[in-house]
Amino acid sequence: MSDALDVLDQVGKWKASGKGVAIATVITTWGSSPRPVGSQLGVDDSGAMVGSVSGGCIEGAVVQEALAAIKDGKPRLLDFGVTDEQAWDVGLACGGKVQVFVEKVN
């Protein structure tokens, strides 16, 4: 819990300082996903990140969607298959699939 709330602490600060902010949350996992359900990534409108949803495999794509969500205000549901190869590249000897929900902080 402390992990997730540390992310929300930073997100709250960004929001209070007037920045556009989005939160991405791992909502479903299959197989051996790097991060458990409930893991969160906060993104501000400059692309700064706090937290993680995968340990590196998919953060780039999630940040793009987060920036789009900050602009249009619409929530997004993203599906990622983390292949064994990709996982290996970031130092995780495992595969898995994750579903990530991205929403703007209002």
Added chain:
Amino acid sequence: MKAETIAALQAARSERRAVVLATRLSDAAEALVYRDKAEGPLAGDAAVVAAARRAMEVGRSETVDVGGAKIFLNVYVPPARLIVVGAVHIAQSLAPMATMLDFDVTVVDPRGAWATTNRFPGVKVVQEWADEAFNKMGLDVSTAVVTLTHDPKLDDPALEAALRSDVFYVGALGSKRTHAKRKDRLKEAGITDEQFERIHGPVGLNIGAKSPAEIAVSILGQIIEARARRLEALLAPKVAAA
């Protein structure tokens, strides 16, 4: 997510209140579901609130289907807490080991010479009588209480308060003979046999522990077991009464 939702989650953390954030994935509508109330646009949906309370009991975040709508339930439960009554030798092993296991540890002892942060680096040390300390801290289902002082004047009030709460584990150091005498005293204080049976005493798993560190391991093994059994019981399919 709303900025107010973040503030509410932060407040729940500082008060050690369990809360579930339910989010409808189609439109990001939310409800904050506590044990005793629910707030937000989704709070009027009884099925969502019921699903959130169940996720809270089990302590696991998940996505569920409620009447055709996908709802993500993010569970925020306070970290398990261990309250050690008696800043004694065994406590000096128990506190760091429990910290390593992610317990939020507090050592309580009214005796100033014992309850020093020097003897317990990195954990909270409260120099108060246990019942007073418990009143301020608030005992809950994610708390375990262990008494170690060997002194009825210090242990008994702590056990009384713990047995009248819904903490998930109560353990008391002392031999079988000590434990039998304890039963008589607590009975006089109004503790029922059923309540008394919740005490793990003599404390710890029977692994032949001798040294303070070994005893700490046996106590923590028992606490881990108690927590796992409780979770298993919650997850078990409910059998309808005949």
